[in-house]
Amino acid sequence: MNITLHIGAHRTATTTFQHYLGTRTDMLTQQSALLWGPGRTRKGLINGLYHAAPQGWKARKDARKARGRVRLQVRQAAMSGIEHLIVSDENMIGSTWQCIRSGRLYPSIGERLARLGDAFGQDINRVVLSIRSQELWWASAMAYAVSRGHPVPSGQTMTKIADDTRSWRDVITDVSCAIPDADLRVITFEEFAGQPHQTLAVAADVDAPLDPTVPWLNRSPDRRALRILLQERGEDVDLIPDGVGRWQPFTDAQAACLREQYADDLHWLIAGADGLATLIQDPARIETGTSLQVGALTEGHGNDNGQERLARPG
Known part of the structure; x- marks a missing residue:
C-alpha cells in the first residue's frame, strides 16, 4: 500500500x-x-505524538499508544485492499499561530514529521507540500489567526518576519531530513489553487475529474470583515486599515523582501532542489498560460496524468 502525507501548508487551499x-x-x-x-487525524489517531516535553514518562507512553494506533489502522487499511492511503492534515506540521508567534515558517516541522514517520513505521512513500508566496502566505495566516481570536500582530512582529532568513527552502530541507526515503513533491498555491483534482493526481496518481463547482473554503477575511470582528470584541479597529480587499500587514519594502525570498525558493526548486524534492507544475496551467486566477489571489486556506516535473531528484 502506498502512503502519501499531504501536509499542507496552511493557507494553500488544503481545506x-x-x-x-x-x-x-x-x-x-x-x-x-x-x-x-482532519476528521480522523484530529480525533485521537495521533494524539500523544506531539507532547511539548516528550522525555516524560507519560509522554513516552502516549507516543507508544499513538504509534500502535497508527500502525494497526494502516495494517487494517492494507488488508481491506486499499492501494493508496492519503493522510491529509496541515496541522501535522504545526499551526499558523506558532509560526506567527515565532516569526518563522514552521520551526518545528522536522521534529513533528520525524515522529509521524516513526509512527507510520517509515512506510511513507510520498509527501506533498504546497507553498505560497511568503508575503501573501503570512498575510493570510495573520488574517485567519485574528479571525480566530488571536491579537493583531505588532509592527515588531512584521519586522521580525521580514528580516528572518528562513524560507520554504529550509522547510523543504527539514521535511526531507525527517522522512528521507519518501518522494517529496512540492506544488505551488499559485498553480494548484482551485485544482483539487490535480493535487490528488500529484498525491496518489489517482484520476479525478475537474469539478468547477468545488467551493472555496476557509477564505481569509478581508479588511472590512476583520474590522467588524475587532469591533465586536471591543478591540481597536484601526489596527486594520479601513477599506476593501485583503489585509496586507507588511510595508511595501517588507513585502518586496518576502517576494524575493519566494523567487529564490522557486529558482532553487527549478534547479533541482539539491536532489531533495521535485517541483510539480500543473499541466493545465502550461497549456493555458501561467497567470493566476483573479480569485485565487485573495482566497485560500488552512488547499495527473502527464504531470511535468521541473526539478528531479538526483
Whole structure:
C-alpha cells in the first residue's frame, strides 16, 4: 500500500482539497484509495505524538499508544485492499499561530514529521507540500489567526518576519531530513489553487475529474470583515486599515523582501532542489498560460496524468 502525507501548508487551499476528497469517497473506493483527513487525524489517531516535553514518562507512553494506533489502522487499511492511503492534515506540521508567534515558517516541522514517520513505521512513500508566496502566505495566516481570536500582530512582529532568513527552502530541507526515503513533491498555491483534482493526481496518481463547482473554503477575511470582528470584541479597529480587499500587514519594502525570498525558493526548486524534492507544475496551467486566477489571489486556506516535473531528484 502506498502512503502519501499531504501536509499542507496552511493557507494553500488544503481545506478545499480535503472537502473535495471527502465528498468523493465512491470515486476513491473505485480506485482503491482512502482518505484520512482532519476528521480522523484530529480525533485521537495521533494524539500523544506531539507532547511539548516528550522525555516524560507519560509522554513516552502516549507516543507508544499513538504509534500502535497508527500502525494497526494502516495494517487494517492494507488488508481491506486499499492501494493508496492519503493522510491529509496541515496541522501535522504545526499551526499558523506558532509560526506567527515565532516569526518563522514552521520551526518545528522536522521534529513533528520525524515522529509521524516513526509512527507510520517509515512506510511513507510520498509527501506533498504546497507553498505560497511568503508575503501573501503570512498575510493570510495573520488574517485567519485574528479571525480566530488571536491579537493583531505588532509592527515588531512584521519586522521580525521580514528580516528572518528562513524560507520554504529550509522547510523543504527539514521535511526531507525527517522522512528521507519518501518522494517529496512540492506544488505551488499559485498553480494548484482551485485544482483539487490535480493535487490528488500529484498525491496518489489517482484520476479525478475537474469539478468547477468545488467551493472555496476557509477564505481569509478581508479588511472590512476583520474590522467588524475587532469591533465586536471591543478591540481597536484601526489596527486594520479601513477599506476593501485583503489585509496586507507588511510595508511595501517588507513585502518586496518576502517576494524575493519566494523567487529564490522557486529558482532553487527549478534547479533541482539539491536532489531533495521535485517541483510539480500543473499541466493545465502550461497549456493555458501561467497567470493566476483573479480569485485565487485573495482566497485560500488552512488547499495527473502527464504531470511535468521541473526539478528531479538526483
